[in-house]
Structures are given as C-alpha cells and as structure tokens.
Amino acid sequence: MITFDRVTVRYADGGPPPLRNVTLRIEEGELCLVAGRTGAGKSTLLRAVNGLVPHFTGGTLHGTVTVDGRDTRRHPPRDLADTVGVVGQDPLSGFVTDTVEEELAYGMEQLALPPAVMRKRVEETLDLLGIAELRGRALRTLSGGQQQRVAIGAVLTSHPRVLVLDEPTSALDPTAAEDVLAAVTRLVHDLGVTVVLAEHRLERVVQYADRLLYLPGDGRVRDGSPAEVLAGVDLAPPLVQLGRLAGWTPLPLSVRDARRRAGELRRRLDGVDPPAPRPAPDATPTLTARRIVVRYPGTVAVAGVDLDLHAGRVVALMGRNGSGKSSLLWAVQGSGPRHGGTVAVAGPDGPVDPGTLPPGRARRYVGLVPQTPGDLLYLETVDAECAQADRETGSPAGTCRRLLDQLAPALPGDRHPRDLSEGQRLALALAVQLTAAPPVVLLDEPTRGLDYHAKRQFAALVRELADAGRTVVLATHDVELVATLADRVVVLADGEVVADGGTAEIMLASPAFAPQVAKVLAPAPWLTVEQLTSALDPA
Structure with missing residues (x-):
C-alpha cells in the first residue's frame, strides 16, 4: 500500500536530513506505529505519505514514495485526498467550517458524494467516536480533546484507504483515547484500512501496533515488531521499562501480558512499602479560589469550584x-471568562486578584x-x-x-x-x-x-x-x-x-x-518504575 524507496528529505535550512536513504513497505491493513524523539523526523515521514513533503513543506525529496500505486511526486495531496486522510497535531488549525456537523461533512462535499451518503456517514462517525452530543457545537467552543476527536471524524467520513494520524491521543483523556484507538483498530481489522500513526505516549498505542518504525534522529528508520524494536532503544513506555527491570523476555506490551508474568515480582515486593508522600504544605495557601463559575452558551463549564493552592x-x-x-x-x-467567584494570590502588598x-x-x-x-x-x-x-x-x-x-x-x-x-x-x-x-x-x-x-x-x-x-x-x-x-x-x-x-x-x-505499573501490581500501592527501582535496588 505504501512504499518508500531510498527516500531522503532535505530542507533549505542546511541541517541534517530528517530522512536519509529510507526504504520500507507498509502493507494494506497494517497499523504502523511511528516513534522517536521530538524533532527526529516523524512528522516529515507522515507528511511524505500524502505528498505534503515536498509539495507544501518545501525542501527536496530524493527517491520515491508511492501510495496505492501513485507516485507522490506526480500526485500532490489533492490527488490523494480520496485515498489518504491526514490528522495533524493541531486539530484547530485544520478546521475549515464552524460547527462539528459541518466539519464532518466538508470532506465529503469536496469529493461530491450524494447528500444521502453524507448524512449516513456523519451519523455513523458521530456514534463511532462518541461525539453525537457535540453535533451542533461551534468548533472553537470545544475542549482540545473534543476538537481532536472531531478532526479524526472529519477524515473518517471520507472512508480513506490510508489514515495518517499525528499524535491522535495527545489531548484525550484515558477513556476517550481508548475509544478512539478502538475505533481505529476496528478500521484496520474490519475494513482493511492502513493506519500510520505517530505517538509519543507509546503506553497507549503499542499493544495495538503490527509494526514499529523507530526514528533515532540520524535520518535512519528502524523497522520491526514493537517488542523487537523497543528491546534495543532507550525510548520505552513504563511496561517495557518494568519488563527490563524484572528481566522479562520478550518484553510485555499490554497490561494483561505483564500481569501474567508479575507473580515473582510481587513476591519480591512483599513487605516493601513505596516511598512516603512529600510532607503536607504550609497552612496558608498561595492562591485561594472560591465559588468559581464559568458559563458558555448552553453549558456551565465550571460550577462553583473552590481551590486552595x-x-x-x-x-x-x-x-x-x-x-x-x-x-x-x-x-x-x-x-x-469568570462569571462568578473570587481569586486571591498572595502578594507583597496583600492578596491580589x-x-x-x-x-x-x-x-x-x-x-x-x-x-x-x-x-x-x-x-x-x-x-x-x-x-x-x-x-x-x-x-x-x-x-x-x-x-x-x-x-x-x-x-x-x-x-x-x-x-x-x-x-x-x-x-x-x-x-x-x-x-x-x-x-x-x-x-x-x-x-x-x-x-x-x-x-x-x-x-x-x-x-x-x-x-x-x-x-x-x-x-x-x-x-x-x-x-x-x-x-x-x-x-x-x-x-x-x-x-x-x-x-x-x-x-x-x-x-x-x-498508571500502568499500578494496573500490573494491583492491589499493591506502586505507581511508577522509579519507585520499584529504588525499592529493589536501594544502592
């Protein structure tokens, strides 16, 4: 479905190329996870899939990228819009309409789909992502996480064969992230959609991935199964760190796999207590908020909250x-906006709002x-x-x-x-x-x-x-x-x-x-790998 053939990307700033002589193939119906440090070239790789690199980002592309048989050199993003759907890191910057329902329909309008088909797909997508109650909301009044789900939905309504997602769960709460990833996984398994997904929070995604592309930052791409690639890199989610600490092989990628192997680790921790919490704060708060109220049209966002910091x-x-x-x-x-309540911050001349x-x-x-x-x-x-x-x-x-x-x-x-x-x-x-x-x-x-x-x-x-x-x-x-x-x-x-x-x-x-460690070792009160490291290796 997607082929990179000796691809090198260089930008005009003269810096090292984010992609250097990259050759790989992503098959139809694969969920391919892209990982690497900030600035390693993940976004460049994603943008090369639909031709944003180099048609809109500038720079030069050496080699060939083909998607569903089409060379991105000869087919700019508009020619690939029926095949490749892209959701960037900042959802709001990609919106072109005013309300949720309009945004979900916009891409289909550009593809000239019949109104009856558009209506059906909008309803399916609202249900799939759990945003039906947002259909009439103005996009700018949504939370960041809600905007992210709408952005994903706006792409899904066009039924692309390739879905490119740049940090799709970064603004989502844990439950919403699981819902979105479950929906993406269903697209892969049930419809054969090819998904290329970049994410920093590997703990959320890695268990669903068929392959992992790791960018170490020198232009190369390491390609393999998630467990194989993560075993040799220093960028790892808590479960992988826990597996390394416990000496597990292969490394676990899901909480279920880790719990099945955690018996010996639980016995080693029996009778050992986690570090005590930090001492209680001084009695006098730095900031005092009382009965804070914030309203937006049709909703109360904050309903009389008190907070001492x-x-x-x-x-x-x-x-x-x-x-x-x-x-x-x-x-x-x-x-x-603040429609009710008071805020006082301690200052040299007394409390200040x-x-x-x-x-x-x-x-x-x-x-x-x-x-x-x-x-x-x-x-x-x-x-x-x-x-x-x-x-x-x-x-x-x-x-x-x-x-x-x-x-x-x-x-x-x-x-x-x-x-x-x-x-x-x-x-x-x-x-x-x-x-x-x-x-x-x-x-x-x-x-x-x-x-x-x-x-x-x-x-x-x-x-x-x-x-x-x-x-x-x-x-x-x-x-x-x-x-x-x-x-x-x-x-x-x-x-x-x-x-x-x-x-x-x-x-x-x-x-x-x-957190993942707590799920693996429950009901023992451990939260992080760092706590376990200190307990098992006090030196």
Missing part, C-alpha cells in the same frame, strides 16, 4: 475531556501556558521571543534562553516559532512564561508533543520550580506524568470537583487514571 506543591487537575479543566485555569489566571490586573502585571502573579502554546508566540524567531520575554519582565539578558535550554537543548535561535515541532513550541512558550517568575504556574496539557526524554526533563524542571517554593498546576490526561510528579490530584466532572487528595490515594482508586 500551596507553595512548593505540584497539583494535577484531571477529568474527562470537557470537564472544565481549561476553563478553570483561564478563570483563575484572569485572562478567561490577577483578573483585575493588566496582562503584563498578572503574569507576575500567575503564569499560564495554554493547550496551544503557539498562541503566546508572535515574533519572527526563537531568539526574539526570548529577548522580548527578558525585556518585559525586567530579567537579566539570557534568562529565558537558559530556561529554554533546559527543556529543548540546542534549539536554533533563528528558527521561526511556527516552524518548530509541537514539543519545541511548548518548551519556548513555557520558558517565556517562567521568565516572569510567577509564584503560581498553570500548565494546560504540558506534555503534548514531548517524548519520554523531554518529559523527564520537563518533570525535573517542574520539581525544581516546586522545590523553589512555586505552585504548579498541571491540567493533564497524562497519568504517567501525574504518577511521577504530582503531590495532589483534583478530579473534575461536569465542572465540579469530584475527588481531591494525595496522588496515590486518587490514582489507585480509579481504573481510568491508574
């Missing part, structure tokens, strides 16, 4: 897509990085963004750049922010916000686009912020990050707090939010 703590805000997490963060920070301050001053009290970090970036180069952040906050020159280097080392200063990968753009936006040194930092889905290495660096930075006395709130669906980093978990549902407590207490009680 303490210095030196990392708080995870969790809940299904559309539960009100992002709306609560924007209301607390002051830039978003950031919502009453100009944006420049509000950033000194509460910093917020949104789901689409590019919204904060408006200058021509990375260096210009860093310099502007230093000037706006009165920080010494180079402060923002040093923060950026902790998250994304060696990022070219002359690169335009819109030419960065999602992970690199997030790192830049986060560095810009942290330059103001606010006591409270709010991060909305901060690990979208980050590989496991970058995520560890991000977690280390967040822990440094907390150790320095700042308060960090993460609105996230990344249960593995929460298990590793958070001191406290607050769960929202329909705009209300339904659970609030210590990380282990909340995560172990929830099948949906439990």
Whole structure:
C-alpha cells in the first residue's frame, strides 16, 4: 500500500536530513506505529505519505514514495485526498467550517458524494467516536480533546484507504483515547484500512501496533515488531521499562501480558512499602479560589469550584475531556471568562486578584501556558521571543534562553516559532512564561508533543520550580506524568470537583487514571518504575 524507496528529505535550512536513504513497505491493513524523539523526523515521514513533503513543506525529496500505486511526486495531496486522510497535531488549525456537523461533512462535499451518503456517514462517525452530543457545537467552543476527536471524524467520513494520524491521543483523556484507538483498530481489522500513526505516549498505542518504525534522529528508520524494536532503544513506555527491570523476555506490551508474568515480582515486593508522600504544605495557601463559575452558551463549564493552592506543591487537575479543566485555569489566571467567584494570590502588598490586573502585571502573579502554546508566540524567531520575554519582565539578558535550554537543548535561535515541532513550541512558550517568575504556574496539557526524554526533563524542571517554593498546576490526561510528579490530584466532572487528595490515594482508586505499573501490581500501592527501582535496588 505504501512504499518508500531510498527516500531522503532535505530542507533549505542546511541541517541534517530528517530522512536519509529510507526504504520500507507498509502493507494494506497494517497499523504502523511511528516513534522517536521530538524533532527526529516523524512528522516529515507522515507528511511524505500524502505528498505534503515536498509539495507544501518545501525542501527536496530524493527517491520515491508511492501510495496505492501513485507516485507522490506526480500526485500532490489533492490527488490523494480520496485515498489518504491526514490528522495533524493541531486539530484547530485544520478546521475549515464552524460547527462539528459541518466539519464532518466538508470532506465529503469536496469529493461530491450524494447528500444521502453524507448524512449516513456523519451519523455513523458521530456514534463511532462518541461525539453525537457535540453535533451542533461551534468548533472553537470545544475542549482540545473534543476538537481532536472531531478532526479524526472529519477524515473518517471520507472512508480513506490510508489514515495518517499525528499524535491522535495527545489531548484525550484515558477513556476517550481508548475509544478512539478502538475505533481505529476496528478500521484496520474490519475494513482493511492502513493506519500510520505517530505517538509519543507509546503506553497507549503499542499493544495495538503490527509494526514499529523507530526514528533515532540520524535520518535512519528502524523497522520491526514493537517488542523487537523497543528491546534495543532507550525510548520505552513504563511496561517495557518494568519488563527490563524484572528481566522479562520478550518484553510485555499490554497490561494483561505483564500481569501474567508479575507473580515473582510481587513476591519480591512483599513487605516493601513505596516511598512516603512529600510532607503536607504550609497552612496558608498561595492562591485561594472560591465559588468559581464559568458559563458558555448552553453549558456551565465550571460550577462553583473552590481551590486552595500551596507553595512548593505540584497539583494535577484531571477529568474527562470537557470537564472544565481549561476553563478553570483561564478563570483563575484572569485572562478567561469568570462569571462568578473570587481569586486571591498572595502578594507583597496583600492578596491580589490577577483578573483585575493588566496582562503584563498578572503574569507576575500567575503564569499560564495554554493547550496551544503557539498562541503566546508572535515574533519572527526563537531568539526574539526570548529577548522580548527578558525585556518585559525586567530579567537579566539570557534568562529565558537558559530556561529554554533546559527543556529543548540546542534549539536554533533563528528558527521561526511556527516552524518548530509541537514539543519545541511548548518548551519556548513555557520558558517565556517562567521568565516572569510567577509564584503560581498553570500548565494546560504540558506534555503534548514531548517524548519520554523531554518529559523527564520537563518533570525535573517542574520539581525544581516546586522545590523553589512555586505552585504548579498541571491540567493533564497524562497519568504517567501525574504518577511521577504530582503531590495532589483534583478530579473534575461536569465542572465540579469530584475527588481531591494525595496522588496515590486518587490514582489507585480509579481504573481510568491508574498508571500502568499500578494496573500490573494491583492491589499493591506502586505507581511508577522509579519507585520499584529504588525499592529493589536501594544502592
């Protein structure tokens, strides 16, 4: 179905080619997972499948890419639209209509399908992805996860033979991610659709994959079964790390496989307790929010939420897509709508409501990085963004750049922010916000686009912020990050707090939010491979 024959891609910036002499074949009805570090060339590989590389991205392509017998050199993306459906990392940037139902129908309209066929496929897709209740909603009022499901649905309605997905679960809660992956798997098994899927959260996807293409970052592509490829690389989900720690061969790719082999590991851990949680915070909160209410037409996004945030703590805000997490963060920070309630942040001259301050001053009290970090970036180069952040906050020159280097080392200063990968753009936006040194930092889905290495660096930075006395709130669906980093978990549902407590207490009680290690070793209270490593090898 898809053939790469000695493919090399070079861009005009003169950097090393993201793909170098790549030869591979993806058969019809395969689910092919593409993995690699941020910036390794995954998006380039995906874009080459439907001709976006080089027709729209620039650069040069040497070799041949053929899809269903058509050479992408002679067939640009518009000629492949009936065969290849593509969903990018940023769903909102790909929408062309105003409402969910219109977006689902748009692609079929371009293919001139009969109205009766269009109506039937729209209904099937709404049910398949569980978004029927969103049919009349404006796309811009949806949460990031809801937008992602709509973007996938807009492609599925055209019934493509090849489906290319770039991080399709990055903004989805665990249950929604399972639903989407189940739908994609049904397309593969029942309809023979070929799926090429890039994803950083391998723990969600690897068990469904027939093949794994791993890009080490030097232009090559390692091709093989997921277990074989992961055995020889340092980019691995928690289950694979657990298998390495326990000495299991072959490595497990699903929780079921790991549980079947975990008996000896459970016996080794018998009588050993996980590390104790961090000490309780000071009694006086840094930020106090009372009876926060946020409304949108036809819905109440936040319904009278109270929240106390303490210095030196990392708080995870969790809940299904559309539960009100992002709306609560924007209301607390002051830039978003707040239709009721109060917010007070401790300041040198007494409590301050950031919502009453100009944006420049509000950033000194509460910093917020949104789901689409590019919204904060408006200058021509990375260096210009860093310099502007230093000037706006009165920080010494180079402060923002040093923060950026902790998250994304060696990022070219002359690169335009819109030419960065999602992970690199997030790192830049986060560095810009942290330059103001606010006591409270709010991060909305901060690990979208980050590989496991970058995520560890991000977690280390967040822990440094907390150790320095700042308060960090993460609105996230990344249960593995929460298990590793958070001191406290607050769960929202329909705009209300339904659970609030210590990380282990909340995560172990929830099948949906439990990390992989907890699922394998339940009912023992272990959350992460790092905890197990410390317990089994104290030295």
